[in-house]
Amino acid sequence: MELARAGGPDAVVLREATRIVGVVPNAAYRHFADRDELLAEVCTAAMHELADRMAAGIARVRGKRGNPAAAQRRLGAIGAAYLEFARAEPGLFATAFAVPRQHEYAARDTTDRTPLGLLCAALDELVEAGVLDPQRREGIEYPIWSLVHGTAVLTGRGPLRDASDAELRRIEARTLTFIAAGLA
Amino acid sequence: MELARAGGPDAVVLREATRIVGVVPNAAYRHFADRDELLAEVCTAAMHELADRMAAGIARVRGKRGNPAAAQRRLGAIGAAYLEFARAEPGLFATAFAVPRQHEYAARDTTDRTPLGLLCAALDELVEAGVLDPQRREGIEYPIWSLVHGTAVLTGRGPLRDASDAELRRIEARTLTFIAAGLA
DNA sequence: ATATCTAGTGGACAGTGTCCACATTGTTAT
DNA sequence: ATAACAATGTGGACACTGTCCACTAGATAT
Known part of the structure; x- marks a missing residue:
């Protein structure tokens, strides 16, 4: 995690990890089949950290469940937390989505510890509060997630990474x- | 490009490239300062290929410039071409956005050979055709780009990569x- | 014809992931 | 209590990578 936080997925290098722990490189192979398995676990940990920050963002919004205004603010808090995590922890954010080929994504299930799960819960609350038409609800989590994720990627590592702070703020607001x- | 197409940015390894060309590894240093500079050029080439596919998609739509229906179909063609490139050439797509830290992004300028430039042109045509309110036009290219890019990333390498074809089609349609x- | 410039060669080094055989434990079974 | 065992760590090795250095053959320019 230390390495991923500092330099993204490519920086999580097996030998360096064992050096930090204070053992010889081969010791790692008692715990992980290979470097990819080690990376995969760092990835799910990073994804959990992202989910936790989002959950914290939600919890910070006051208002009873079902209250329309509160429900809307909670959805906004999710997006904002997502974008802020990407900005504050670019290494971990990139790592969360860098799961190696043949390893499973823990993020797909709709549990409360995953971004998608949290987003779905917020959208369900919007329906419950009568703000969102149930007709429109179905499957809308995907474009919303894509939009926020795309913004994070393009402004983070992507082509828009050199934009000024003011410009960034405007882009996020528009998102x-x-x-x-x-x-x- | 061959390597990037087959395995993404990590697969473009200097020594292998020189092997393909048929020279000794060090020969590469007569043309690139280091591996990152080589990668950077592959990245901009990949980005250009993406832009070319988008341009081809636009050109395939018949209808005079300024015609509302045609303008809308052109915008749709842009998004579809973007998503299809990401699906058909995952390696090149990933590479296009993997420009190393200290190298410039060719994709930021609003030329006609960049995704952003093509998107902006299509949006301008929408305004010209009277379909899009000029008020709303300003800066809307960013959320749109983000949305399409996010969809491509999440369904490609990301958490949604194992979705079935039918599911993918539904997600793209919703996008x-x-x-x-x-x-x- | 001589000097300069360009692209390529050969050899080396540190760093990486990974394999093998071996050593040291702490736990469990008899 | 002792023997078998599983877990963890060690040491040495290998192929592969990016990169540096000194050197060379051919083209070009003066």
Whole structure:
């Protein structure tokens, strides 16, 4: 995690990890089949950290469940937390989505410890609060996730990474209003 | 490019490239400062190939410039071409966005050979055709790009990579309708 | 014809993932 | 209590990578 936080998935190198722990390189092979398995576990840990930050963002919003305004603010908090995590921890964020080929993604299940799960819960609450038409609800989690994720990627490591802070803020704001437009 | 196409940015390894060309590894250093510079050039080439496919998709749509229906179909063609390139050439697609830290992104300028440039042109045509309110036009290229890019990433290398073909098709369709909703 | 410039060669080094055989434990079974 | 065992770690090795250095053959320019 230390290495991933500092330099992304490519920086999690087996020998360096064992050096930090204070053992000889081969000792790692008692715990992981190979480097990819080690990386895979760092990835799910990073994904969990992302989910935890999102959950913290949600918890910070006051208001009873089902309250329309609160439900909307909670959805906004999710997106904001996602984007802030990507900005504050670019290494971990990149690592969370760098799961090696043949390893499973823990993020797909709709548990409460995954981004998708949290997003779905927030959308369900929007329906419950009467803000979102149940007709529109079905499957809308994917474009919303894509939109926020795309923004994070393009402005983080991607082509928009050199944009000024002001520009970034404007882009993020537009992202969130675009979501609002898609929900109405 | 051969290596990137087959295995993404990590697969473009200097020694293997020189082996393909038929020279000794060190010969590469007469043309590139280091491996990152080589990779950077492969990245911009991949980005250009993406832009070319998008341009081809646009060209395939008949209809005069300024015609509302044609303008809308052109925008759709852009998104579809982007997503199809990501699916058909996952290696090149990943490489296009894997530009090393200290190297410039050729994709940022609004030329006609970049994804952003093509997207902006299509949006301008929408305004010209009277389909898109000029008020809404400003800066809307970013959320749209993010949405399509996010979909490509999540369904390609990301958490949604194991989704069935049918599911993928549904997700992509929802992405495009979500854009339409954001434009209205 | 001589000097310079370009692309390539050969040899080396440190760093990486991974394999093998072996040593040291702490736990369990008899 | 002792013997078998599983877990963890060690040491040495190998192929592969990016990169540095000194050197060379051919083309070009003066």
